[in-house]
Amino acid sequence: MSQTLRNDRFLRALRREPVDCTPVWLMRQAGRYLPEYRATRAKAGSFMAMATNPELACEVTLQPLERFELDAAILFSDILTIPDAMGLGLHFVDGEGPKFERPVRDAAAIAKLGVPDMETELRYVMDAVRVIRRELDGRVPLIGFSGSPWTLACYMVEGGGSKDFARIKAMAHNDPEALHALLEVNTRSVIAYLAAQRAAGAQALQVFDTWGGVLSPAMYREFSLPYLERIARELERGEGTERTPLIVFGKGNAAYLGELAGIGAEGVGVDWLIDLGDAARVTGGRVALQGNLDPTTLYGSPDAIRREVRRALDSYRDGNGGSREGHVFNLGHGMSPGMDPEHVRVLVDEVHAYSRR
Numbered sequence: 001m002s003q004t005l006r007n008d009r010f011l012r013a014l015r016r017e018p019v020d021c022t023p024v025w026l027m028r029q030a031g032r033y034l035p036e037y038r039a040t041r042a043k044a045g046s047f048m049a050m051a052t053n054p055e056l057a058c059e060v061t062l063q064p065l066e067r068f069e070l071d072a073a074i075l076f077s078d079i080l081t082i083p084d085a086m087g088l089g090l091h092f093v094d095g096e097g098p099k100f101e102r103p104v105r106d107a108a109a110i111a112k113l114g115v116p117d118m119e120t121e122l123r124y125v126m127d128a129v130r131v132i133r134r135e136l137d138g139r140v141p142l143i144g145f146s147g148s149p150w151t152l153a154c155y156m157v158e159g160g161g162s163k164d165f166a167r168i169k170a171m172a173h174n175d176p177e178a179l180h181a182l183l184e185v186n187t188r189s190v191i192a193y194l195a196a197q198r199a200a201g202a203q204a205l206q207v208f209d210t211w212g213g214v215l216s217p218a219m220y221r222e223f224s225l226p227y228l229e230r231i232a233r234e235l236e237r238g239e240g241t242e243r244t245p246l247i248v249f250g251k252g253n254a255a256y257l258g259e260l261a262g263i264g265a266e267g268v269g270v271d272w273l274i275d276l277g278d279a280a281r282v283t284g285g286r287v288a289l290q291g292n293l294d295p296t297t298l299y300g301s302p303d304a305i306r307r308e309v310r311r312a313l314d315s316y317r318d319g320n321g322g323s324r325e326g327h328v329f330n331l332g333h334g335m336s337p338g339m340d341p342e343h344v345r346v347l348v349d350e351v352h353a354y355s356r357r
């Protein structure tokens with residue numbers, strides 16, 4: 001497991017160490033925009049058939065790395081594996097996204113939930129991590145991930161995606177104790193899940209707080225931020241250059257970057273609604289920053305993509321005292337199915353070429 005990494009730019013950037021150029025990976029880099037992904041998915045039959053088969057999960061994890069000079073791989077899985085293992089019955093409805101057969105809507109249902117066993121109920125995830133590490137063979141580091149307690153709770157209470165998060169917000173107002181009990185079991189599960197992925201070979205970890213930004217500031221500070229902090233503080237990750245870095249990504253987290261820089265995570269993922277230079281000024285070198293190109297930039301022409309890549313790189317450098325250190329280039333959120341793979345190549349190559357100068 002301790003084979004030497006041939007490309008450790010991503011881990012160096014998370015430690016805010018000097019790099020030859022800015023590392024880049026893309027959230028949802030393995031996905032439907034790639035024809036080879038669609039072929040593997042057709043062969044598997046469904047998303048979950050692919051995610052629960054370690055060889056197929058490995059195959060799709062590596063697909064974007066075969067095409068582009070990406071500096072990290074991310075485990076192919078989903079954040080909803082934890083609630084599925086808790087017994088909520090995950091399934092995907094075509095065109096509608098994820099759904100749960102048995103959502104949790106009251107204190108009684110929440111009281112029945114327990115932390116899943118990582119090496120039995122979620123063994124397929126750990127097996128995928130082990131197979132991917134073996135097949136990566138030290139090319140680039142492997143990122144493991146989880147949803148945040150709040151973001152998982154959104155799907156568990158709503159029963160799927162939501163536009164207004166009416167059910168979970170009603171619970172926050174009417175039965176905050178029940179919601180805190182749910183966030184508590186989710187937090188213990190996320191910590192166990194990330195620890196197990198680390199033990200299986202994940203070399204960095206990311207928590208997706210995709211829906212933190214739908215909360216008012218007071219509610220964010222009650223229902224999301226403290227649980228993110230507990231994960232960052234309680235998750236055992238080692239010391240020094242051996243330490244497994246943790247990145248906390250949040251959509252709509254611009255107002256909280258100063259606080260997020262102090263929770264104990266090594267990296268903070270930023271969406272595209274804030275200038276990266278301003279984000280760097282607010283966080284003041286306390287963490288590495290990951291981001292933050294508007295994903296829809298990939299619908300632009302190659303020239304537009306190069307221009308926006310340069311703008312983000314320069315903005316970070318200006319806000320970071322003239323240095324590119326501590327920046328992991330990424331989108332501000334995930335890729336979409338309609339994006340052109342050739343535009344991804346333009347993005348990745350421009351990040352490296354421009355930041356190398």
Ligand code: CP3
Pocket residue numbers: 026027028029030031032041047074075076077078079080094095096097098145161208210333334
């Ligand atoms: O980044 C990567 O390449 C790794 C894989 C990854 C997936 N989901 C694969 C996936 C990661 C990191 C996730 C996380 C995830 N899943 C999040 C948090 C990040 C984010 O994007 O906000 C959320 C909210 C989910 C829940 C989820 N799973 C949604 C909303 C969907 C889309 C449903 C749809 O039909 O569009 C999924 C399914 C899913 N997860 C797909 C992929 C590639 C598409 C499923 C398919 O191939 O049919």
